[in-house]
Amino acid sequence: MLAQRKVILMFFWLFISVFSTARANDSEKLDIMHHIQDAHEWHLWGGHSNPTSIYLPVILIDNGIKIFSSENFYHGIERKVVVEGGREEVYWEGVGPASGYAMMHEKIYKLNEGKLTFHGKHASNEMPLDFSITKNVLSLFIGAVLLLIIMLSTASYYRKNGAVAPRGIAKFIEPLIVFVRDEIIKPNIHGPKHTRYINFLTTVFFFILINNLLGMVPVFPGGANLTGNISVTLFLAVCTLIVTLLSANKNYWKHIFATPGVPLALLPIMIPIEIVGIFTKPFALMIRLFANMTAGHIIVLSLISIIFINKTEAWGLLSVPMALFISVLEILVAFLQAYLFASLSALFIGAAVEEDHH
Amino acid sequence: MDLVTPSYGLLFWTGLTFCLLLFVLAKFAWKPILKQVNERSKKIDDALKEAENAREEMKALHSENERILKEARAERDAILKEAKDAGTKMIEEAREKAKLEGTKLLEAAKSAIQSERNAALSEMKAQVATFSVQIAEQLVKESLTSEAKQQALASKLAEEIKLN
Amino acid sequence: MAVFGSVAAIGAGLAVLGAGMGIGRIGGSAVEGIARNPEASGKIQTAMIIAAALIEGVALFGVVVGMLGASE
Numbered sequence: 001m002l003a004q005r006k007v008i009l010m011f012f013w014l015f016i017s018v019f020s021t022a023r024a025n026d027s028e029k030l031d032i033m034h035h036i037q038d039a040h041e042w043h044l045w046g047g048h049s050n051p052t053s054i055y056l057p058v059i060l061i062d063n064g065i066k067i068f069s070s071e072n073f074y075h076g077i078e079r080k081v082v083v084e085g086g087r088e089e090v091y092w093e094g095v096g097p098a099s100g101y102a103m104m105h106e107k108i109y110k111l112n113e114g115k116l117t118f119h120g121k122h123a124s125n126e127m128p129l130d131f132s133i134t135k136n137v138l139s140l141f142i143g144a145v146l147l148l149i150i151m152l153s154t155a156s157y158y159r160k161n162g163a164v165a166p167r168g169i170a171k172f173i174e175p176l177i178v179f180v181r182d183e184i185i186k187p188n189i190h191g192p193k194h195t196r197y198i199n200f201l202t203t204v205f206f207f208i209l210i211n212n213l214l215g216m217v218p219v220f221p222g223g224a225n226l227t228g229n230i231s232v233t234l235f236l237a238v239c240t241l242i243v244t245l246l247s248a249n250k251n252y253w254k255h256i257f258a259t260p261g262v263p264l265a266l267l268p269i270m271i272p273i274e275i276v277g278i279f280t281k282p283f284a285l286m287i288r289l290f291a292n293m294t295a296g297h298i299i300v301l302s303l304i305s306i307i308f309i310n311k312t313e314a315w316g317l318l319s320v321p322m323a324l325f326i327s328v329l330e331i332l333v334a335f336l337q338a339y340l341f342a343s344l345s346a347l348f349i350g351a352a353v354e355e356d357h358h
Numbered sequence: 359m360d361l362v363t364p365s366y367g368l369l370f371w372t373g374l375t376f377c378l379l380l381f382v383l384a385k386f387a388w389k390p391i392l393k394q395v396n397e398r399s400k401k402i403d404d405a406l407k408e409a410e411n412a413r414e415e416m417k418a419l420h421s422e423n424e425r426i427l428k429e430a431r432a433e434r435d436a437i438l439k440e441a442k443d444a445g446t447k448m449i450e451e452a453r454e455k456a457k458l459e460g461t462k463l464l465e466a467a468k469s470a471i472q473s474e475r476n477a478a479l480s481e482m483k484a485q486v487a488t489f490s491v492q493i494a495e496q497l498v499k500e501s502l503t504s505e506a507k508q509q510a511l512a513s514k515l516a517e518e519i520k521l522n
Numbered sequence: 523m524a525v526f527g528s529v530a531a532i533g534a535g536l537a538v539l540g541a542g543m544g545i546g547r548i549g550g551s552a553v554e555g556i557a558r559n560p561e562a563s564g565k566i567q568t569a570m571i572i573a574a575a576l577i578e579g580v581a582l583f584g585v586v587v588g589m590l591g592a593s594e
Contacts, residue, residue, distance in 0.1 A: 037360060038368060059367075105360060130367045137371040144375045151387035158391055163398035177391055187568065198392065199384035207379060230361070231368040235376065284579040291582035294361070340575045347572070362586065 032301045036225040036294055039106050039135045040070035044220060054220075056138060058098070060108065062128035070132070072098035073108075083121045091116060091123075101128070108132075136232070139224030143211045151206070180205050180342060188346035193353050197346065200243055204236060205342035212293060212334030216327060227337070228293030230286070237286035240345040241279070248352040281348050285341060292337050296330040530588045537584020544577040 042054040055071035077093040079102075091104035093111070102109050102116055102125075109116055109125035116123045133141075150173060157170040166174045180202050185194045211232075214222040226232055254260070256274040258267070303323040307315045500507075552570035556563045 033361070038365065107360075130365065131370060132367055133371075134368065136368055140368075140371060140375050144379050147379065148382060151383055151391075155387045155390045158394040163394045163401055165398075174391065174395060177388070178395060181392065183568075199380065199388055202388050203376070203380045203383050206383075207376060229368060231364040231366075232372045234364050235369055235372045239376070284576070287582055287586060288575065288579045290362075291586050292578075295582075295585065336571075340571070343568075343572065344575065362590065 032298060032305060035301055036228060036297045037106065038229060040103065040132055041074055042135050042138065042220070042224075056135065057133045058108070059131040059133065060101070060128045061131060062110065066097065066128075068097035070103075072096045073101075073103040076103075079116075081116070081118065083118055085121065087121075089121075106134075135224050136226045136229055139214060139222070139226045140211070140232075142221050143207075143214050143226065146214070147206055147210045150210075176206075177202060184339065184343045185346050188343065188350040189353060190350065191355075196247070197243070197349055200239070201342050201346055201349075204239070204345060205338050208236070208289065208341050209334060209338035212338060213331070215293060215297065216330050216334060225294060225297045228290055228297055230290050233286040233290040236289070236341065237282040240285060240348060241282040243345075244282075244348045244352045245278070247349060249355075251354060251356045252352045254356075281344075285344055289337055289341055292333060296326070296333055299326050300330065530590070534585045534588025537581045537588070541577050541581030541584075545574045548573050548577070 040056055040058055042056060044052045044054065046052045051074075053074070055069045055074065058066075058068055058070050058073070060066045072094050073092040076095045076098065079091055079093055081089055081091070083089050089104065091102050093099075094101045094103070100111055102111050102123075104116065104123055107123075107127065108130050109123050109127055112125050116125050118124065150169060154170045154173040157166070157168065181198060184205065185198060185201055189197055208227055211227045215225055215227060217223055256278070257271060259270050259274065262270055300323050303319045303326060306319040307313065548570055552566050555566045559566075
């Protein structure tokens with residue numbers, strides 16, 4: 001009975017907190033969106049007035065390559081403009097090597113006669129090609145280095161000891177690799193052809209997994225919402241699409257352009273649908289990973305934000321356990337999404353290389 | 359809308375990193391690891407098969423041993439039986455022989471005794487005859503020395519005859 | 523603008539509702555299938571997760587559209 005009352009009370013709190021979030025002003029809402037998006041700095045701690053951040057290098061291609069620290073924006077000139085709809089927006093005008101550029105919402109614009117011009121809500125200035133080492137890029141590098149360390153040390157264990165029972169890190173990694181091969185690749189890509197796709201699919205699986213897990217670490221080397229960034233998932237989905245199309249056999253194309261068992265009159269309808277279907281599958285892959293990881297980050301951040309929105313530590317009693325619960329759930333999701341991405345990629349590739357059964 | 363707009367900077371870096379990772383991991387991680395895993399699973403399969411074979415062989419060997427042991431045991435039994443038989447036979451023979459020898463000896467002894475006895479008897483007879491003759495001689499000599507005695511003897515003899 | 527955000531949020535909620543029902547049915551059927559045929563549990567699980575992921579993908583489209591509406 002007591003437990004039941006507790007649960008009811010918790011839901012009541014949650015209800016209130018949701019309303020409080022809804023009441024929160026725009027800057028706090030922006031904060032969550034800001035945290036899940038890319039940035040040119042890696043914010044460690046401190047508020048708006050005295051932040052401690054790692055300022056990452058900005059690399060612009062605009063009549064040659066220009067490299068400078070993003071500090072030149074964040075410690076540049078703060079400018080406020082009122083955009084359409086009456087909302088006040090802030091942008092940073094660069095100083096030093098960054099002069100002539102401005103950054104607004106982490107986007108870098110080229111100043112036109114020393115200022116940004118607005119068209120509606122967005123700046124209409126020219127944008128230089130931005131190849132900066134952003135927070136996500138740095139996180140990507142950290143994840144890649146971690147992955148290399150883990151996998152190469154596993155490989156070196158086998159090189160040193162030969163074909164023996166795994167120990168240490170190999171004991172943890174080997175079952176995962178065998179899982180990817182036996183549970184993801186083999187059931188979806190039939191026959192001996194599956195060996196051709198082991199490299200790609202295993203790399204995809206571990207790339208997503210390590211970046212998902214790194215994203216769940218709240219302090220410095222982690223916390224970037226890399227796999228929840230559309231650019232990363234877009235790239236991975238395009239890879240799957242390319243691999244699928246390159247390995248597609250005659251049977252696959254026949255199913256698209258002359259689906260067996262479909263009357264000739266229906267083909268004009270079927271062919272466009274099938275062609276769209278080629279692209280919707282990887283598109284769904286892209287959106288799934290992006291939305292899952294972003295949603296996870298938003299939920300955790302929202303729960304933590306309850307404390308700051310209400311400005312009382314007491315809310316921590318509710319929000320911290322719930323954030324912890326969601327974080328643990330997100331670890332499951334991290335594995336699940338890596339599994340799903342690799343598994344569905346294998347499914348699509350498997351469908352493309354399937355031999356005719358009719 | 360920023361959320362779903364890909365940025366080519368990140369796209370570029372992701373592509374670069376992923377391709378490098380794919381290359382390095384494929385060459386230096388997945389290939390050697392899976393090779394070793396396959397090798398190990400093959401090794402384990404082989405070892406299992408070998409163990410199975412060894413067990414079969416052991417079983418065969420065991421039954422062979424059993425057979426040899428059985429044979430040996432049978433042979434031993436046969437030998438023992440033979441030896442026993444031979445022993446019994448020998449003992450029997452020896453006993454027979456001894457018995458025969460004994461009988462023979464006994465026979466010989468008996469005949470010797472008989473002959474001895476016969477000899478002794480005949481000697482005794484001769485002796486007795488001699489003694490008798492001597493006694494008779496002496497008796498005769500003595501009795502016949504006096505008249506009275508001769509008389510008495512005569513009467514005695516006569517009496518004896520009468521009584522008889 | 524605020525009204526549009528709220529409408530989008532309702533839309534996202536509806537998408538989640540549909541997906542929840544769909545995934546719930548998949549889960550229920552999968553459990554039933556496993557109960558009837560425990561040997562096939564591995565295959566059923568895989569099929570279940572893939573089907574759930576496909577539905578979830580559709581739901582996430584809705585959620586993303588909702589988020590876009592809210593951030594617009």
